[in-house]
Amino acid sequence: MESKKIALVTGANKGIGKAIVKELANRGMIVFLGSRNAERGRMAVAELQHEGEVHYARELASTQIKVNAAAPGHVATDFNDFHGTRTPEEGAAIAVKLATLDEDGPTGGFFDDTRAIPW
Numbered sequence: 108m109e110s111k112k113i114a115l116v117t118g119a120n121k122g123i124g125k126a127i128v129k130e131l132a133n134r135g136m137i138v139f140l141g142s143r144n145a146e147r148g149r150m151a152v153a154e155l156q157h158e159g160e161v162h163y164a165r166e167l168a169s170t171q172i173k174v175n176a177a178a179p180g181h182v183a184t185d186f187n188d189f190h191g192t193r194t195p196e197e198g199a200a201i202a203v204k205l206a207t208l209d210e211d212g213p214t215g216g217f218f219d220d221t222r223a224i225p226w
């Protein structure tokens with residue numbers, strides 16, 4: 108049986124999080140979309156569902172997940188009234204890279220596009 112990677116993306120009903128969900132789903136992963144507001148979460152899932160397997164995160168019972176933090180750069184989203192210089196897709200790239208690491212990839216780290224950041 109083919110095994111698929113599973114990702115949980117929190118704050119994913121818009122902005123960088125939604126771009127991360129979209130890219131991971133495009134890569135064939137099973138993606139759980141986290142949203143504090145159920146209706147906004149369901150709307151984002153409905154919008155993205157055609158990209159692949161996207162689920163609402165509260166459906167997630169328990170699983171082993173690799174945990175890393177990503178710095179997306181200055182991204183044009185609601186967060187900064189769209190004044191950022193990078194696109195959501197560019198901001199999503201490091202999170203997508205971390206979410207698609209091999210089993211022996213790092214965990215507990217903080218990364219931007221080019222390096223591990225001390226924290």
Ligand SMILES: NC(=O)c1ccc[n+]([C@@H]2O[C@H](COP(=O)([O-])OP(=O)(O)OC[C@H]3O[C@@H](n4cnc5c(N)ncnc54)[C@H](OP(=O)(O)O)[C@@H]3O)[C@@H](O)[C@H]2O)c1
Pocket residue numbers: 117118119120121122123124142143144147178179180181182183184185186187191
């Ligand atoms: N944009 C940048 O330049 C930039 C730079 C560095 C780091 N970041 C970080 O990247 C992350 C995503 O930012 P973004 O630019 O994509 O912003 P965004 O478009 O405003 O999206 C933020 C997301 O987080 C959710 N959220 C906000 N406050 C929350 C709370 N208290 N509890 C649960 N969910 C909450 C929002 O849900 P609602 O729709 O319900 O509000 C939304 O889904 C943030 O952590 C931000 O600090 C962004």
